[in-house]
Amino acid sequence: MGSPEKNQSKGGFFAAMTSGLSMFSNAMHRSVNGMLGHEGMEVINPEGGKEDAEEEAHRGRWREEERDGYWKMMQKYIGADVTSMVTLPVLIFEPMTMLQKMAEIVEYSHLLDQADKCDDPYMRMVYASSWAVSVYFAFQRTWKPFNPILGETYEMVNHGGVTFISEQVSHHPPMSAGHAENEHFTYDVTSKLRTKFLGNSLDVYPVGRTRVTLKRDGVSLELVPPPTKVNNLIFGRTWVDSPGEMVMTNLTTGDKVVLYFQPCGWFGANRYEVDGYVYNANEEPKILMTGKWSESMSYQPCDLEGEPLPGTELKEVWSRAATPPGDKYQFTYFAHKLNSFETAPKKLLASDSRLRPDRWALEKGDLSKAGAAKSSLEERQRAEKRNREAKGDQFTPKWFDQTDDITPTPWGDLEVYRFNGKYTEHRNAIDSSDAIETGDVQSTEFNPWQYADLSE
Numbered sequence: 001m002g003s004p005e006k007n008q009s010k011g012g013f014f015a016a017m018t019s020g021l022s023m024f025s026n027a028m029h030r031s032v033n034g035m036l037g038h039e040g041m042e043v044i045n046p047e048g049g050k051e052d053a054e055e056e057a058h059r060g061r062w063r064e065e066e067r068d069g070y071w072k073m074m075q076k077y078i079g080a081d082v083t084s085m086v087t088l089p090v091l092i093f094e095p096m097t098m099l100q101k102m103a104e105i106v107e108y109s110h111l112l113d114q115a116d117k118c119d120d121p122y123m124r125m126v127y128a129s130s131w132a133v134s135v136y137f138a139f140q141r142t143w144k145p146f147n148p149i150l151g152e153t154y155e156m157v158n159h160g161g162v163t164f165i166s167e168q169v170s171h172h173p174p175m176s177a178g179h180a181e182n183e184h185f186t187y188d189v190t191s192k193l194r195t196k197f198l199g200n201s202l203d204v205y206p207v208g209r210t211r212v213t214l215k216r217d218g219v220s221l222e223l224v225p226p227p228t229k230v231n232n233l234i235f236g237r238t239w240v241d242s243p244g245e246m247v248m249t250n251l252t253t254g255d256k257v258v259l260y261f262q263p264c265g266w267f268g269a270n271r272y273e274v275d276g277y278v279y280n281a282n283e284e285p286k287i288l289m290t291g292k293w294s295e296s297m298s299y300q301p302c303d304l305e306g307e308p309l310p311g312t313e314l315k316e317v318w319s320r321a322a323t324p325p326g327d328k329y330q331f332t333y334f335a336h337k338l339n340s341f342e343t344a345p346k347k348l349l350a351s352d353s354r355l356r357p358d359r360w361a362l363e364k365g366d367l368s369k370a371g372a373a374k375s376s377l378e379e380r381q382r383a384e385k386r387n388r389e390a391k392g393d394q395f396t397p398k399w400f401d402q403t404d405d406i407t408p409t410p411w412g413d414l415e416v417y418r419f420n421g422k423y424t425e426h427r428n429a430i431d432s433s434d435a436i437e438t439g440d441v442q443s444t445e446f447n448p449w450q451y452a453d454l455s456e
Contacts, residue, residue, distance in 0.1 A: 041071070041200045043236045049266045057235040061091070071234050074197070082197045084147065084174050087378070090370045094143030094329040095363035097353040099154035099166040100338050101138075101145045102178045102191065106162050107334040108134040109182065111318060113160075116184035116214040121255055122286045124219070125278045126299045128212065129248045129257040129289065130318040132223050133274060136261075136293035137320050139228070141330045142238035146359055146374070147174060149381050150395060151448035154353045156338065157345040157427065165423045168448075169397040171381065177400040179419035186213045190417045200235050204228040205411035220251040224410065226261050241271070242293070254281030259289060277306060295320060339363065341442050347430050348441050351448035360442075380449070387454050395450060399423040 045056035062070070070089075111131035118124040148168035156164040166178035173192055180187040191208040210223040226244030243263030249256045259276035272292035277285040278299075285306045291297035296319035301309045308314075323332050337343050341354060353359060358373035388395065397417070405416040 041235060042198070043200060044231050045236065046231070046239050046241075046264050046271060047268050053236075056232070056237065059237045060232060060235065061238070062234060066091070067234055074234070075199070077197045078199050080197055081195050082202070083193055083195050084172060087375075088144065090358065090362055090367055090374055092144050093362060093370075094141065094145055094331075095359050096329075096331075096335065096339060097146040097148050097152065097154065097356065097359060099148050099152060099168065099176055099178075100353050102166050102176060102189065103154060103156055103164050103180075103338055104138045104332075104335065105135045105189075106156075106159060106164055106180050106187070107138070107321075107332070108318060109160055109162050109180070109185075112187070112212065112214070113182070113184040116216050121250075121253060122278045122280070123299075124214070125248065125250065125255055125257045126287055126289065126317055128214075128221055129246070129259060129278075130297045132225070132246065132248055133259065133291075133293050133297055134318055134320070136242060137295075138332055138335060139242075140240045140294065142230075142240060143329050146353075146356065148176060148353065149356075149377055149448045150384070151351055151397070151450060152353060152356075153349050153351040153399070153448070154338075155345055155349060155423070155427075156343075158343050159334075159337075163424070163427065165399055165419075167397050167399050169400055169402070169417050171385070171395075175415070175417070177397070177417035177419070179400075179423070181424075184215055186215070187211075188419055190414060192414055194411055200231075200233055202230040202233060204230065207409050207411045207414050209407045209409070209414055209416055218252070221248055222251055223248050227411070246274075246276075255279065256283075257289070261293065277302070290314070291318075344441055345427070345430075348444065350444055350446065352446075355442075355444055355446040357446060377446075383454055384450055387451055393450070 043053045043057040045052045048056065060067070108131055111127045111134065115124045115127035115131070118127060150168050150171040152168045154164075154166045156162070161182040162180055163182070164178065164180040166176055169175050169177050175190065175192045178187075178189045178191070187210075189208060189210045191206070194205040194207050196203040196205075205227050206225050210225075212221040212223070213219070214221070224247045226242045226246050228240060228242045230238065230240055232238050241264050242261045244261055246259045246261060247256065256279045257276065258279065259274050262270035262273040262275070264271040272294040274293050274297065275288075275290045277289065278287040280286055284304055285302050287299050288302045288306060288308065289297060289299050296316055298314045298316045300314045301312045303309055321333065324336070339354065344352070344354060348354070356373075356377070358370045358377060361370035361373055399420060399422055400417040401420045403416050403418050407414045407416050
């Protein structure tokens with residue numbers, strides 16, 4: 001395969017990229033292990049070097065007494081998958097659920113529209129892979145989204161003709177399924193995260209399957225994203241990096257995009273940078289791509305050695321939209337739109353994330369009420385599980401069906417869920433109705449529950 005490793009020996013466009021990746025990774029992991037007498041703790045300042053780590057450890061959103069207490073509580077989980085093991089304080093949450101965060105992938109869906117309309121098969125991959133990169137600016141937020149309740153949903157019908165629905169289809173292990181569609185594409189994802197808690201950091205492995213179908217030609221694309229590392233969870237200012245390889249494959253033609261997300265080095269070197277190529281089915285480079293996942297992506301035709309073709313120039317294909325200045329949770333304008341009741345569809349499902357009392361209370365700044373509501377929801381979910389097991393019942397999602405397909409991923413096998421089309425029928429029936437909706441949608445009681453009365 002015509003990879004950056006091959007090309008650097010010829011002084012190519014991405015010379016020394018991979019050697020730098022391993023050098024920075026090794027240096028960072030040697031940095032401040034064991035600092036302050038806390039075994040297993042590592043603090044990394046993305047804007048500084050080793051000598052800045054101790055000062056960095058005293059920064060962040062935690063008060064000192066909370067930080068030290070939480071460190072003692074969390075040490076027993078080092079090395080473990082903490083996806084659904086730990087009850088976390090609302091102090092570290094943002095007023096959004098994981099189902100809503102899944103919807104952020106469609107902010108720049110116009111890139112998929114462009115891919116569908118594009119006649120050049122390699123430019124099609126440029127548009128589609130830039131769409132896949134575009135969500136990472138939103139994903140760098142350092143606040144944790146709420147874990148969805150089993151049966152919880154999120155729906156959006158008002159973004160560039162795109163309809164989006166997501167549902168929490170499993171609680172143990174936590175799994176979500178999502179579907180988005182407009183006249184140009186369908187997007188389907190089954191998501192199951194695996195984590196590894198490392199003390200003051202968390203590795204996140206996206207055990208998921210993402211498929212996009214471009215409607216004009218029926219082209220099917222599959223995406224494998226890189227893992228993510230959340231640094232300075234307890235000590236220091238939390239920040240996110242996603243070092244590794246993103247691969248998007250055209251399952252119809254065999255064309256492929258391989259993009260390398262560079263790890264952050266000392267004093268922010270290489271932070272946010274993304275470089276790679278579009279390859280044809282014969283694994284020959286056709287277009288080079290470069291940029292920063294926090295800013296923009298650009299492309300340029302290249303020769304078989306990966307060098308830019310003479311007479312061509314680097315052209316921008318995507319740049320991120322402006323963001324609200326000084327936003328508390330680092331939300332984009334699109335993230336605020338996802339949370340808004342004003343943009344909610346008619347007859348919003350009672351299981352929708354917007355209606356969660358803990359999320360709603362946190363958005364209004366009432367941490368005490370948010371914490372109490374979160375605990376209440378988690379207890380009700382546990383009670384439902386006990387009731388379900390006592391009755392011998394099974395939970396069945398409404399909008400997605402589990403398939404017999406088990407898909408291997410770099411981080412484990414995945415049970416795949418498929419959109420069953422019932423939500424489309426549901427939404428079409430509402431939208432075609434002449435009935436006038438009355439009442440305040442915000443007053444709708446959050447209800448993702450399988451049982452109306454646990455005593456029955």
